[in-house]
């Protein structure tokens with residue numbers, strides 16, 4: 001998407017044709033920093049420490065990590081080792097495993113001497129495919145927004161709540177949950193977005209708000225606990241979020257706090273949509289609550305908060321007593337029964353095994 005008057009993706013191949021450059025999301029919205037990743041270890045650090053984050057972007061970044069490995073050692077053993085190293089960075093987003101599996105499936109049959117060039121070609125394709133999938137999600141989600149707008153007074157604003165960042169910063173471009181929003185703005189539909197701050201990493205306050213401001217989308221930052229209150233008062237027309245892993249039965253794993261939004265939406269008859277590209281579907285899992293590994297991140301992410309001081313310095317401050325331990329589950333699972341629909345690149349699927357099979361019959 002555009003940053004000022006310049007178009008950016010979140011990740012791109014460097015001119016050397018080997019390393020990749022990323023937007024280092026740790027410093028947004030205060031600083032726009034680009035980092036060059038030149039080794040597999042650097043790729044692993046960037047994923048693990050959330051320089052890059054968001055399920056699709058994590059997968060694409062890992063795909064380039066495999067390509068980097070192939071330039072050093074293209075053996076089967078090295079292919080398996082780099083799979084393990086990168087798979088171990090973060091446990092929840094299925095796109096990471098999907099991308100690693102896809103790269104290994106694609107490379108394994110090739111002669112060693114062809115693997116490096118082929119790996120970069122496939123990694124570039126996966127990045128380009130992500131952009132296309134997200135654009136299609138936008139078109140399909142736009143129809144929902146248009147339908148809501150048509151049922152309001154002419155010119156009346158469609159109020160949308162989103163949680164965390166499922167924007168272009170979570171993907172290569174366009175985003176998943178934000179893609180319909182961007183297309184609605186382009187179509188001239190009056191929309192307004194309530195942006196959940198999304199403690200503790202504040203992806204909403206720091207990333208989604210930055211995206212919305214950067215694209216002139218009317219938005220209001222709210223604390224995570226305000227969404228239910230706004231829904232009770234009819235201030236929300238729809239909720240749209242992303243996902244890190246959706247099961248074959250339609251259970252949705254997403255950033256911690258999503259489940260609570262879904263409960264509030266159900267209690268107030270607010271449509272709750274999940275936007276996802278098909279690589280985010282884990283066809284091997286049915287019961288999300290029982291089977292999806294939930295990442296437990298450091299309690300320091302709860303106890304310490306990053307921000308910009310009055311003097312313009314980016315610093316971390318403690319918000320709880322030193323002696324107080326903090327728990328930090330990074331995701332939760334929303335049961336399919338609370339999901340109005342799954343906005344995929346092929347259309348809106350019911351959040352069920354039948355609904356997903358109908359949308360993806362080849363997975364039957």
Ligand SMILES: CSC[C@H]1O[C@H](OP(=O)(O)O)[C@H](O)[C@@H]1O
Pocket residue numbers: 053054055056163164165166167170171175176177203241242243244254255256330
């Ligand atoms: C389009 S996937 C976005 C998804 O990823 C985020 O998690 P994290 O920032 O920890 O990588 C969050 O769950 C978003 O909904």
